[in-house]
Amino acid sequence: MNLFDYIRPASLDEALSAWEPGAAWLGGGTNLVDLMKTGAMAPGKVIDVTRLPGLDGIESLPDGSTRIGALVRNSTLAHDPDFAADFPMVAEAILSGASGQLRNAATVGGNLVQRTRCAYFQDPWSPCNRRDPGTGCAAIGGETHNHAVIGWSDRCIATNPSDFAVPLAALDAVVEVAGPSGQREIAMAAFHHLPGDTPETETALAPGELIVAIRLPAGARAFRANSRYLKVRERTSFAFALASCAASLRIEDGTIAEARFALGAVAAKPWRVAEAEAMLTAQPPGAALFSQAAERALQDAAPSGENAWKIDLARRTATRALALAAAGTPARMPALPASTFGEPAHA
Amino acid sequence: MPDVIMPRFGSNSGQPTTRRDGIAKVTGTATFAADNQPDRMLHAVYAPATIARGRVTALDTEAALAHPGVVAVYTPWNRPPLAGDPDAKPFMFAFRFEALQSDEVRYSNQPVAFVVAESLEAATEGARLLKPQYEAQPARVGLDGNEPFKPKGDAPFGLPRDFEHGDVAAGHAAADQALDATYETAENYHNAMESHCLVAEWKDGKLELDIPTQAVVLTRGAYAYYFGIAPGDITIRSPYLGGGFGSKAIANGPQILAIMAARELGRPVKLMFRRDQMFGPTGHRGATRQRIRIGIDGDARMTVLDHESLATTSSFDDFIEPAAYASQGLYNAGALRSAFEAVRVDTGTPGPVRAPGEASGSAALESAMDEMAEKAGIDPLDFRLRNYAETEPGTGKPYSSKALRECYAEGAKRFGWEGRPLEPRRMQDADGKLVGWGMGTALFGAPMFAAEARATLLPDGTGLIETAAADMGQGAWTALAQIGAYALGLPLDRVEFRSGHSDLPDGGVAGGSGHTATAGGALHAAGGDAVAKLAGIASADPDSPLFGTGNTGVVARDGWLVAEEDDSRRDSFADIIARNGGAAVVGTGKAARPPEDAARHAMYSHGAVFAEVKVDPELFQVRVTRMVGAFAAGRIINPRLAESQLMGGMIWGISFALHEEALFDKRTGRIVNGDFAGYHIPVNADVTGLEVLTVHEDDPYVNPIGVKGVGEIGISGSVGAIANAIWHATGTRVRRFPIRIEDLLAGA
Structure with a gap:
């Protein structure tokens, strides 16, 4: 990798003022360091934010919301008993991602700004509008196994690989950021951008802005009894999703009072469709209903290559996730979180 | 051979001893080749081609050399001469490789330049700064990427010959029912946990190499050829290997360049492949398309087994995955045919990958057998039993041993078939x-194969056994030490085993699942020789209780020579040596199979694999929930290690059936999933309920120690078993490996 400056600021102010164009924030390093090794990223300055004080707590705020510091490690959050009880599908999503070692290292803030796993993005020798604006998209017409089937453009067909982001989107989480011009909040729905004509602008973060916390609103807790994350993948563990879905229902007297669901691995952001959720409201849970809602969520889907099958798979995944949510949050975290194989099949 | 040593294994051999190096490995104190760090060592990194076909036209060597720490940059235009031509094939296991002999790019990830620096980081950045420019040509990849051709079949390695037995046309004509099915297998790349590496150092014109190799002594010949020195001027230290699987007996371009750089720069040079670089010059299993036609008569007996295989090879050399060989030697078909074709593509040259031919060939054959059984409406196991070969099909030779029927029975029972x-x-x-x-x-x-060994009885009554064998991680040095210790009549803890060094007697090639039989056979013979010599001394020693017994009337047991007829007549090794000049007694031994033995018997390991899968009925994610493999492989020297190797083979079977595939961008010919995030192998959660049974087998013909091999057979059978289980679960036949969710969705 290239030579770069490494600094480890002791305060948020120091970190923010150290930023300059071409600098990169370093959290757990589980994605940035890989990309620096391949040469896909070559920051001139790496600002290690892992020692910033006060960003590693999980707290309940007076308004009933839950605030997660950006430096909380993925495993710490998923294994926090209160958090997992309140937001089971968030915990399940985290535990379905990567490996134990990576989850121990990765921060929740970093999770939201991880880059796509599009092979062409990761390979510095391939044209990529997301990495090098204006060079073209090598993925279009290439190997499109893990590419988008909705919300893509003729500039970019990459997907967002995060599991964590999917339930956060479903639960209307809010991202708190700090930057040169102060602090502000970004709704999850607006945090990740679709590629459009500017795939290089992946998130709503302005240059020099840093995630400091993620907040789950008080209302998100209302889904705790009927929440699941389901992730279809090519092996039982340690693989990115082919399709995933975070589904949560608020069921009152056998009727769905409120429904939220978001799809993962199908677009450059977690995919939520208000009309599809609305179809579920005031209805009794049922397989046909779930299938129709899933169909509606993917109404605008179109293959970006030889991946039409992913549309079918995503529809099936959402249908099943809704059914699992309707069946109720499991009393214990499944041994294989978010897997269709709920319990390990040890002989 | 004196008959003091009977091929009857009792004491330490046959015991499930744990790896002798186990503690060193799990505590991190075992030193692998790349752990060696001689003074003044430099680090090397090769710059991989980022196109698959064409020419390099420019390299920014100035930028690379200007980077702090970079010491030298070698390119096609300044590379110092080698004594041997990388495009020659002067010896067995020689494959053409790229050592900057030209500006030609033959495949993606081949070396186009070589950077040496004071640190790994500097070398890596130096290689990146070269920013190669190319004149690219369209890449040819995939089985349809080029015109097929018929391999000449005139070389011993990688060029399979067509085989035909009986009247194939008549066999087809005689069939009451027939199957005609075509299967495809993907390119699988070598990815041992320890990537290819070496530390090279020249001292006074002699070469010292720390390198993991599957042929410690033999590979000296390759380096001698390329550097114009005598094999005797090369010392190879090959300590523990972190896996080899067929890829570590063959020289490759970057390694030759590292040795060259060490010579040019007068300093030791270390090279270790990055994971992404494993998808290029280090060999892979070519893709195959196999057409299998089976005919059966009214009793479901095979009238014909006709197996055609098309495999990819490189544009510049031949290694043709011999998939259709899998149909020879197994089922008792009235007529048999194996036919081969190949297609040239812009990849590195394929090479032997664990069970070359058998893995891909068995995947297709065992799937076809299942499809034929389905058509015939009979149980797949019953179908195989109806076509059980009592003698080798085609040749009619008797098997040296074949407990396959027992494997079927015991495996089926354990599985609950x-x-x-x-x-x-x-x-x-x-x-x-x-x-x-x-x-x-x-x-x-x-x-x-051929191997030599030395066994020494030391004055203190302990033993030293020596042969330059390779332990690829499977525990070979433990099993071989057990054989050597037994041959010397000593407990394992009183025997020192030296191995993995080219100064030692040649332990042969660790490949073809023949290493235990070969190196073990040599140790067995050497131990027998040492004991016979000691017995001769004792017999001639009037002060020995064994005086006059001759060297055939005693056995060696636990450090004693004991008269066979009279247990009370005994003399300890140490006492015999002490009374007779105090010099160590040195025995030597060789092993090789006499050609007449090979002509007389067909020799195979056999097994039966049973698999259970569970498949989500809507999402089609697959999990292999149970596997039982029952194997007959002659004498099992160490059940723990043998079962572990067989298990490893079965896990490779899961990998082949469901996971491994190099995905090529058809436009550029580049692999898009060249890392462990994209190139999937099974994780722990994919491997549940795996069980291995070894079926007893006495084989008096295969070799004096009765050992077959367990290194590769575990893959064979497993892939087909999983594919067949997926069909049985879903009703969908997927004829392409690996089997993916989208394939099953398409069948839904």
């Missing part, structure tokens, strides 16, 4: 998952 419904989609678990059962036969040859 009985009562399996013939039709698919008949079983579900409590959770609604589709459940399917499938099986496959495993077959692998039992070859022997």
Whole structure:
């Protein structure tokens, strides 16, 4: 990798003022360091934010919301008993991602700004509008196994690989950021951008802005009894999703009072469709209903290559996730979180 | 050979001893080749081609050399001469490789430049700064990327010959029912946990190499050729290997360049491949397309087994995955045919990858057998038993031993095969998952190569056994030490085993599943020789209780020579040596299979693999929930290690069936998933309920120690068993490996 400056600021102010164009924030390093090794990223300055004080707590705020510091490690959050009880599908999503070692290292803030796993993005020798604006998209017409089937453009067909982001989107989480011009909040729905004509602008973060916390609103807790994350993948563990879905229902007297669901691995952001959720409201849970809602969520889907099958798979995944949510949050975290194989099949 | 040493293994041999190096490995104190760090060592990194075909036209060597720490940059235009031509094939196991002999790019990830620096980081950045420019040509990849051709079949390695036995046309004509099915297998790349590496140092014109190799002594010949020195001027230290699987007996371009750089710069040079660089010059399993036609008569007996295989090879050399060989030697078909074609593509040259031919060939054959059984409406195991070969099909030779029937029976019983419904989609678990059962036969040859060994009885009554063998991680040095210790009549803890160094007697090649038989055979002979010499001394010593017994009337046991007829007549090794000049007694031994033995018998390991899969009925994610493999492989020297190796083979079978595939961008010819995030292998959660049974087999013909091999057979049979189980669960036949979710979705 290239030579770069490494600094480890002791305060948020120091970190923010150290930023300059071409600098990169370093959290757990589980994605940035890989990309620096391949040469896909070559920051001139790496600002290690892992020692910033006060960003590693999980707290309940007076308004009933839950605030997660950006430096909380993925495993710490998923294994926090209160958090997992309140937001089971968030915990399940985290535990379905990567490996134990990576989850121990990765921060929740970093999770939201991880880059796509599009092979062409990761390979510095391939044209990529997301990495090098204006060079073209090598993925279009290439190997499109893990590419988008909705919300893509003729500039970019990459997907967002995060599991964590999917339930956060479903639960209307809010991202708190700090930057040169102060602090502000970004709704999850607006945090990740679709590629459009500017795939290089992946998130709503302005240059020099840093995630400091993620907040789950008080209302998100209302889904705790009927929440699941389901992730279809090519092996039982340690693989990115082919399709995933975070589904949560608020069921009152056998009727769905409120429904939220978001799809993962199908677009450059977690995919939520208000009309599809609305179809579920005031209805009794049922397989046909779930299938129709899933169909509606993917109404605008179109293959970006030889991946039409992913549309079918995503529809099936959402249908099943809704059914699992309707069946109720499991009393214990499944041994294989978010897997269709709920319990390990040890002989 | 004196008959003091009977091929009857009792004391330490046959015991499930743990790896002698186990503690060193799990505590991190075992030193692998690349752990060596001589003074003034430099680091090397090769710059990989980022196109698959064409020419390099420019390299920014100035930028690379200007980077702090970079010491030298070698390119096609300044590379110092080598004594041997990388495009020659002067010896066995020689494949053409790229050592900057020209500006030609033959495949993606081949070396186009070589950077040496004071640190790994500097070398890596130096290589990146070269920013190669190319004149690219369209890449040819995939089985349809080029015109097929018929391999000449005139070389011993990688060029399979067509085989035909009986009247194939008549066999087809005589069939009451027939199957004609075509299967495809993907390119699989070598990815041992320890990537290819070496530390090279020249001292006074002699070369010292720390390098993991599967042929410690033999590979000196390759380096001698390329550097114009005598093999005797090369010292190879090959300590523990972190896996080899067929890739570490063959020289490759970057390694030759590292040795060259060490010579040019007068400093030791270390090279270790990055994971992404493993998808290029280090060999892979070529893709195959196999057409299998089976005919059966009214009793479901095979009238013909006709197996055609098309495999990819490189544009510049031949290694043709001999997939259709899998149909020889197994089923008793009236007529047999194996035919080969190849297609040239812009990849590195394929090479032997664990069970070359057998893995891909068995995947297709065992799938076809299942499809034929389905058509015939009979149980797949019953179908195989009806076509059981009592003698080798084609040649009629008797098998040296063949406990396959017992493997079928014991495996089926352990698995619970009985009562399996013939039709698919008949079983579900409590959770609604589709459940399917499938099986496959495993077959692998039992070859022997040539090896030598030395066994020394030391004055203190302990032993020293020596042969330059390779331990690829499977525990070979433990099993070989058990054989050597037994041959010396000593407990394992009183024997020192030296291995992995080219100054030692040649332990042969660790490949073809023949290393234990070969190196073990040599140790067995050497130990016998040492004991016979000691017995001769004792017999001639009037002060020995064994005086006059001759050297055939005693056995060596626990550090004593004991008269066979009279247990009370005994003399300890140490006492015999002490009374007779105090010099160590040195025995030597060789092993090789006499050609007449090979002509007389067909020699194979056999097995039967049973698999259970569960498949989500809507999402089609697959999990292999149970596998039972029953194997007959002659004498098992160390059951723990043998079972572990067989298990490893079966896990490779899961990998082949469901995971491994290099994905090529058809436009550029580049692999897009060249890392472990994209190139999937099974993780722990994919491997549950794996069980290995070894079936007793006495083989008086295969070699004096009765050992076959267990290194590769575990893959064979397993792939087909899983594919067949998936069909049984879902009713969908997927004829392409690896089997993916989208393939099953398409069948839904």
